[in-house]
Amino acid sequence: MRAHVAAFLVAILPLIAMPGASLTLLTQRVARDGARHATPVILGTVTGLYVHATLAAAGLSALVMRSSAAFAAVRLAGAAYLIGLGIWTWRARPVAAAAGEPGRRPAYLQALLGNVLNPKAAAIFLTLVPQFLDPAAALLPQLLVLATAQAALITVWLLGWAVLIGRARRSLRSDTASTIVRRIAGAVLVGLGIRAVLA
Template sequence: MVHPVAVAGFLVAVLPLIATPGASLALLVQYVTDGGRRRALPVVLGTVTGLYVHAALAVAGLSALVMHSSVAFTVVRLTGAAYLIGLGVWTWRAPAPRRRPRPRRTDSVYAQALLANVLNPKAAAIYLTLVPQFLTPHDPLPAQILTLATAQALLITLWLTAWTFLILRATRVLQTPRFKRTATRATSAVLIALGVRAAVT
């Protein structure tokens, strides 16, 4: 098992990456603004599930294959970039919010958050560059990676939950059609910018 000190060190190292605004936070702002706190759960679950997908791929060695093959890595990077840009364009062109917005399917929100994480090669890179620094060779690697992934999942959950409460504290402002429209445009711009950045880096 991973030593508690190593887990703490990993969380300290990964915190700046989690705190950097990304697709998960953009989706959280969009859906919590539109549908309230109940929309936070599928975003968090989708993000965490994507994290475990990367952890599983790291255990299986598939992520290493992608990272060591320039062609495979480029395919993953461009696929993720295309998805983010497409999601941003779709969000931008979505109908303007109404006073009583129609509820969005939870599985759709979950799938968007999941794909946004799975198709992010930088998320996979965490398990190929950062995680190995906290592993012990003589202990079973799958158990160690699962422990670190679970610690990261808890940290991400706490981070997104904190953001959810911050968003909900401004409920009156957030529920106005003008703010919802602005939030939608801002979310779209962030997603498109993330996609473009992923494509050119």
């Protein structure tokens, strides 16, 4: 199993390294509030991985992937979420004005939904993961091991970015810089949503 896990991590690394919703949310949160605020984004992303692993074990993800209508519905829901989140991020008020807003920046939920509603994340567990499973062994424990390995790799990747962004945060403290970062993050999220629609 160790060899399978190592091979899986090598295969999954390029996918993790591709910029996505989690990295965009993390960049926005850390640039505004500091590196320690990367935690809810990471936890939300990791929770989403375990949701996909559980659904894959239950066969629900496979059902969605086999049904073009169900897959399209999940894809469009995820795209709508990313586009909505991107617009909200773009239009959000500066930090000082937003400090008292109720429900301010639910980063954990944003990251969780961004992962769970991403059909490509589900596809990983239905196309890539099976190549590293032993058909003679119990499915769920193997899925959880691979999900944990993926979660660890994503955590290291996002923590590395959090440290880098946190160190650059001093230059991003002005309202102008904060607005630029926020609007870039919003544009990226909208772009990811549009890409999901067109995929």
